[in-house]
Amino acid sequence: PLEFSYRLHWQGARIAEQPPGASVTQSRVGRGYRELADDEHQFMVDFMGPSLAALPPSAPVKAVVSAPANGEIVETNAYHVEATGAWRMMVLVKQLDAAQPVELRGYLQNGADVLTETWSNLVPPR
Numbered sequence: 001p002l003e004f005s006y007r008l009h010w011q012g013a014r015i016a017e018q019p020p021g022a023s024v025t026q027s028r029v030g031r032g033y034r035e036l037a038d039d040e041h042q043f044m045v046d047f048m049g050p051s052l053a054a055l056p057p058s059a060p061v062k063a064v065v066s067a068p069a070n071g072e073i074v075e076t077n078a079y080h081v082e083a084t085g086a087w088r089m090m091v092l093v094k095q096l097d098a099a100q101p102v103e104l105r106g107y108l109q110n111g112a113d114v115l116t117e118t119w120s121n122l123v124p125p126r
Contacts, residue, residue, distance in 0.1 A: 020049075020050060020051065021049055021050070021051040021114070021115055021116055021117060022047045022048055022049025022050070022051050022052040022053075022087070022108070022115055022116040022117070023047065023048070023049055023116065023117050024045055024046070024047055024116075024117065024119050025046045025047065025048045025086060026044075026045070026046040026086075027043065027044075027045045027046075027119065027121065028043065028044045028045075029041065029042065029043050029044075030042060030044070032044075032090075036092075037094070038098075039094050039095045039096070039098065040074065040092060040093070040094050040095070041092075041093050041095065041102075041123050042090070042091065042092045042093075043089075043090070043091045043093075043104070043121065044088055044089070044090055045088065045089045045090075045091070045106065045119050046081065046084070046086040046087070046088050046089075047086060047087050047088075047089065047108055047115075047116045047117075047119075048084075048085065048086045048087075049116070051113075051115040051116070052086075052087045052108070052115055052116070053085065055080075055087075055110065055115075057080035057082065058080075059080075059110055060110065060111075061078045061079075061080075061087060061108050061109070061110050061115065062076075062078050062108070062109055062110075063076040063077060063078040063089040063090070063091065063106055063107075063108060063109075064076075064106060064107055064108070064109050065089070065091050065093075065104065065105070065106035066104070066105050066106070067093055067102050067103065067104050067105075068103060068105075069100075069102075069103065070095065070096050070097050070100045070101065070102050071093045071094065071095060071096065071102035071103070071104065071123070072093065072094040072096060073091070073092075073093055074092040074093060074094050075090070075091075075092040076089070076090065076091055076092070076106075077089070077090040078090075078108055087108055087115075087116075089106055089107075089108060089119070091104065091106055093123070095123055095126070098125065098126040099125050099126075100125055101122050101123060101124055101125055102122070102123040103120070103121075103122055103123075104119075104120065104121045104122070104123065105118050105119065105120050106118065106119050107119065
């Protein structure tokens with residue numbers, strides 16, 4: 001038999017026990033410095049935690065993002081934010097059918113090492 005356990009926290013107060021990796025500290029939606037097409041959505045997600053704090057700012061961290069249905073990932077980026085010490089994931093996604101939602105999932109990776117929890121977001125139908 002397979003046994004496993006997990007703990008789920010949903011937008012509550014910060015927990016005393018932090019995971020050994022890194023977790024989402026902020027998630028933003030907006031357009032940045034350029035106009036977006038009507039079917040595009042841009043997200044900025046900040047991660048902090050021990051797995052990221054141990055990396056130099058120049059580490060080749062990459063954003064791994066998926067939109068399994070009704071979404072096309074147009075652009076992703078990951079970079080260190082010197083002012084806060086966080087690592088930021090930028091995601092630009094195209095919503096293929098405006099009448100259907102887009103589910104997004106993303107995390108940060110360095111080589112074969114997954115560094116963060118998985119961020120999840122739902123773009124609602126328009």
